[in-house]
Amino acid sequence: MTDPLIVARNLRKxxxxxxxxxxxxxxxxxxxxxxxxxxxxxGKTTVAKMLVGLERPTAGRIEIAGTDCSAxxxxxxERSRRAQSLQIVFQDPYSSLDPRQSVGDALREVLVVxxxxxxxxxxxxxxxxxxxxxxxxxxxxxxxxxxxxxxxxVAIARALxxxxxxxxxxxxxxxxDVSIQAQILNLLxxxxxxxxxxxxxxxxxxxxxxxxxxxxxxxxxxxxxxxGQTGTVLDDPQHPYTQLxxxxxxxxxxxxxxxxxx
Amino acid sequence: xxxxxxASVVRTRRRSRLSHLGVIGWLALAVIVVFxxxxxxxxxxxxxxxxxxxxxxxxxGPIPGHPLGFDDLGRDLLSRLLVGxxxxxxxxxxxxxxxxxxxxxxxxxxxxxxxxxDATLSAGFDIAFAFPGILLAILLATLxxxxxxxxxxxxxxxYTPSLGRLLRATALRETGMEYVKAFRVMGYSDVxxxxxxxxxxxxxxxxxxxxxxxxxxxxxxxxxxxxxxxxQPPTADWGVMxxxxxxxxxxxxxxxxxxxxTCLVLAAVAFGVLGDRxxxxxxxx
Amino acid sequence: xxxxxxxxxxxxxxxxxxxxFLVHIALYLAPGDxxxxxxxxxxxxxxxxxxLRAQYHLDDPFLTRYFSWLGGVLHGDFxxxxxxxxxxxxxxxxxxxxxxxxVSCAFIMIMAFGLSLGIVAALRGGAIDTASMATATLVAAxxxxxxxxxxINVFALRLGWLPAIGLxxxxxxxxxxxxxxxxxxxxLAAGAFVARTTRASVRAELGRDHVATATxxxxxxxxxxxxxxxxxxxxxxxxxxxxxxxGLIVGTAFVEQAFAIEGLGKLLVTxxxxxxxxxxxxxxxxxxxxxxxxxxxxxxxxxYLDPRVRSEAA
Numbered sequence: 001m002t003d004p005l006i007v008a009r010n011l012r013k014x015x016x017x018x019x020x021x022x023x024x025x026x027x028x029x030x031x032x033x034x035x036x037x038x039x040x041x042x043g044k045t046t047v048a049k050m051l052v053g054l055e056r057p058t059a060g061r062i063e064i065a066g067t068d069c070s071a072x073x074x075x076x077x078e079r080s081r082r083a084q085s086l087q088i089v090f091q092d093p094y095s096s097l098d099p100r101q102s103v104g105d106a107l108r109e110v111l112v113v114x115x116x117x118x119x120x121x122x123x124x125x126x127x128x129x130x131x132x133x134x135x136x137x138x139x140x141x142x143x144x145x146x147x148x149x150x151x152x153x154v155a156i157a158r159a160l161x162x163x164x165x166x167x168x169x170x171x172x173x174x175x176x177d178v179s180i181q182a183q184i185l186n187l188l189x190x191x192x193x194x195x196x197x198x199x200x201x202x203x204x205x206x207x208x209x210x211x212x213x214x215x216x217x218x219x220x221x222x223x224x225x226x227x228g229q230t231g232t233v234l235d236d237p238q239h240p241y242t243q244l245x246x247x248x249x250x251x252x253x254x255x256x257x258x259x260x261x262x
Numbered sequence: 263x264x265x266x267x268x269a270s271v272v273r274t275r276r277r278s279r280l281s282h283l284g285v286i287g288w289l290a291l292a293v294i295v296v297f298x299x300x301x302x303x304x305x306x307x308x309x310x311x312x313x314x315x316x317x318x319x320x321x322x323g324p325i326p327g328h329p330l331g332f333d334d335l336g337r338d339l340l341s342r343l344l345v346g347x348x349x350x351x352x353x354x355x356x357x358x359x360x361x362x363x364x365x366x367x368x369x370x371x372x373x374x375x376x377x378x379x380d381a382t383l384s385a386g387f388d389i390a391f392a393f394p395g396i397l398l399a400i401l402l403a404t405l406x407x408x409x410x411x412x413x414x415x416x417x418x419x420x421y422t423p424s425l426g427r428l429l430r431a432t433a434l435r436e437t438g439m440e441y442v443k444a445f446r447v448m449g450y451s452d453v454x455x456x457x458x459x460x461x462x463x464x465x466x467x468x469x470x471x472x473x474x475x476x477x478x479x480x481x482x483x484x485x486x487x488x489x490x491x492x493x494q495p496p497t498a499d500w501g502v503m504x505x506x507x508x509x510x511x512x513x514x515x516x517x518x519x520x521x522x523x524t525c526l527v528l529a530a531v532a533f534g535v536l537g538d539r540x541x542x543x544x545x546x547x
Numbered sequence: 548x549x550x551x552x553x554x555x556x557x558x559x560x561x562x563x564x565x566x567x568f569l570v571h572i573a574l575y576l577a578p579g580d581x582x583x584x585x586x587x588x589x590x591x592x593x594x595x596x597x598x599l600r601a602q603y604h605l606d607d608p609f610l611t612r613y614f615s616w617l618g619g620v621l622h623g624d625f626x627x628x629x630x631x632x633x634x635x636x637x638x639x640x641x642x643x644x645x646x647x648x649x650v651s652c653a654f655i656m657i658m659a660f661g662l663s664l665g666i667v668a669a670l671r672g673g674a675i676d677t678a679s680m681a682t683a684t685l686v687a688a689x690x691x692x693x694x695x696x697x698x699i700n701v702f703a704l705r706l707g708w709l710p711a712i713g714l715x716x717x718x719x720x721x722x723x724x725x726x727x728x729x730x731x732x733x734x735l736a737a738g739a740f741v742a743r744t745t746r747a748s749v750r751a752e753l754g755r756d757h758v759a760t761a762t763x764x765x766x767x768x769x770x771x772x773x774x775x776x777x778x779x780x781x782x783x784x785x786x787x788x789x790x791x792x793x794g795l796i797v798g799t800a801f802v803e804q805a806f807a808i809e810g811l812g813k814l815l816v817t818x819x820x821x822x823x824x825x826x827x828x829x830x831x832x833x834x835x836x837x838x839x840x841x842x843x844x845x846x847x848x849x850x851y852l853d854p855r856v857r858s859e860a861a
Binding site for chain 1 (some may be wrong): 437440441444445446447448449450451452454459461462540
Binding site (some may be wrong): 271389393394395397400403404405406407408441477481484485488489490491496501504505507508511514516520524525526527528531536 | 561563565566569573576577578584605619673684685688689690692696697700704711712758795797800801804805815816818819820822823824829834835838840
């Protein structure tokens with residue numbers, strides 16, 4: 001078996017008296033996919049932020065591609081080196097792009113910062129919008145001219161620009177309409193097949209997690225309550241909290257007042 | 263509509279055309295353009311030598327060729343008003359430029375570093391805010407002597423924290439946006455994120471505030487010149503002219519004081535209105 | 548209440564101490580020997596120099612100098628004026644009541660006219676609203692040093708209703724007549740600002756859901772307005788009071804200068820022009836202390852009137 005791409009060991013994050021993340025450990029293999037499920041406040045987004053160096057863990061260790069990434073990067077050189085391994089797509093498609101930058105400028109800037117020669121950025125930007133299923137002419141568009149789903153495609157293209165080995169999707173489809181969600185999820189599955197990128201998908205939505213990931217961990221109050229293969233955990237949850245999560249999802253045939261225990 | 267969507271709509275509106283200024287906004291812009299033109303070419307426009315004294319004409323009213331008449335020393339009032347525009351705007355220009363640069367820098371540092379840097383700077387802003395700028399200007403004039411440069415420096419010390427305070431709140435919101443986090447994860451340097459992304463997005467707010475500030479600066483510096491603590495006579499300057507015309511006003515010749523005062527008020531109102539309209543147009547009130 | 552009051556007073560004391568420190572070190576910031584600054588460069592007798600050296604403890608280490616000076620100030624010993632050749636305290640004593648009188652009159656006018664104009668504009672709406680707010684916007688931009696002369700020109704010189712300058716012969720009636728124009732000049736811009744703030748705040752309050760609910764419930768409009776709209780709508784005025792007070796205190800410098808009134812403001816300006824540091828130090832301190840104390844009083848009033856702040860502070 002190959003070495004894991006991402007290793008998180010005994011991660012802990014405290015905000016004053018509040019323990020947001022408590023003793024969380026997991027691994028992601030190269031090309032693998034992990035779902036992190038839980039309600040809002042369960043600590044799942046804090047885990048994502050610690051992985052990409054936006055938050056400093058109170059305790060614990062993070063290794064990405066064999067290097068220690070426990071603390072946020074010191075200086076932009078280290079930051080830019082880490083950027084080649086791990087990227088993130090945020091939840092809010094409306095604020096995750098600089099409103100003043102056209103799609104093309106945004107993509108080219110990432111490529112220039114990553115050290116790609118200016119002569120090659122144009123071609124690569126075209127490849128990227130094609131990869132996320134958008135026509136070339138969006139390169140000239142400002143974010144304000146795009147829909148939520150289109151912006152999220154741009155954010156995904158931007159995250160993939162430097163060919164990272166793993167992308168964290170932090171509730172990346174939660175703000176979108178259900179039909180658009182399905183399109184984006186299919187796109188993600190397709191990209192994974194074509195590029196072999198690994199995913200960490202953070203979501204409160206079990207259906208989304210099932211769609212994209214092989215393994216899953218379930219978090220509550222900052223701690224992991226259950227883990228395993230996605231299909232197994234979601235079809236036959238062992239922990240009462242996972243059962244509760246599963247039951248609280250409205251399904252077709254649901255009748256108000258009939259109870260959700262079917 | 264989510265907050266983010268509202269913000270997005272607002273951001274779209276930023277690029278809206280100048281036609282959204284409204285009649286009042288256009289009027290204010292026109293007044294400013296005229297004033298700026300006069301400030302630039304006042305000497306060429308002046309029909310007479312603004313410093314030519316002729317006691318025989320002291321306080322004489324309008325005569326052909328001298329539509330506003332003469333001041334207490336027989337100098338042509340219209341010429342002095344036209345030439346005085348430059349002196350009345352150069353101070354505010356320096357003041358606004360200095361305090362905008364300083365206030366923006368401090369606000370960006372506070373918003374970017376957060377934590378104790380932010381706490382320290384904010385506390386500094388709050389304490390400095392409690393000390394009136396005019397009072398500081400009077401104190402500094404006592405120490406270093408009265409003059410425009412001392413007045414500008416004193417007011418810069420007073421304006422910087424008030425702009426910093428205002429801008430810090432907006433900058434905090436901008437640096438909290440997800441695109442800023444995304445850039446950090448993508449390996450952009452702090453300087454690149456702040457200078458190439460955060461600052462340009464704050465520019466509409468900064469520009470509108472600077473224009474509003476220019477109105478206040480005109481009145482504050484004009485007031486200090488009136489007190490004898492800014493521009494010094496015999497330089498033609500609106501604030502100085504308000505004071506110089508006071509004795510004549512008491513004798514029934516109010517033209518110098520009132521004309522110079524009107525110019526100051528007109529400029530202040532025009533800058534205030536334009537800044538206000540621009541802020542509304544760009545959605546950055 | 549205690550913690551809130553304590554915090555406010557602490558901040559006030561810090562501001563005042565910071566000001567005394569700033570005002571004191573001003574002496575050493577000036578170019579040249581402190582002794583030259585204190586004499587404003589005028590030729591002085593050796594005895595006078597000795598007295599100044601003692602008053603400012605120029606031969607002691609810095610902190611000792613500061614605290615001795617501060618101790619003197621607390622006992623009313625502000626030193627000697629270089630320009631007026633007398634005790635600073637003798638200069639201050641007759642001027643303090645004059646300035647307090649002027650500021651009080653202006654404050655009453657601001658509240659009376661600013662509030663009522665704002666309320667009427669908000670409640671009546673229509674042409675009255677538009678016209679009064681346009682006027683207020685313009686008036687708010689007229690600084691005291693311009694409005695003073697406008698008032699003198701129209702009401703003293705053209706119409707002859709009121710005296711132009713000075714404070715008169717000292718009889719109460721004459722003083723009152725002389726105070727009208729300066730008070731109006733001091734109050735005008737601030738009053739217009741209050742009118743605009745009041746109008747906006749009452750307008751916002753009128754649009755609130757609970758006001759609509761009360762109206763729908765059949766509560767008489769008069770009652771809805773007095774009980775809900777005005778009570779909540781007038782609170783924000785208190786929050787701009789700090790800005791207002793700073794404007795009034797600084798404004799006395801301009802108004803007293805324009806109307807030739809012998810108050811603290813005119814004294815400050817005259818002293819500054821002659822680089823008479825002892826006087827400027829004293830007046831600056833008095834003005835800042837007045838400003839800080841008034842601000843604390845406003846905050847306490849706000850706390851007393853607004854239950855939301857009260858529960859937050861608890």
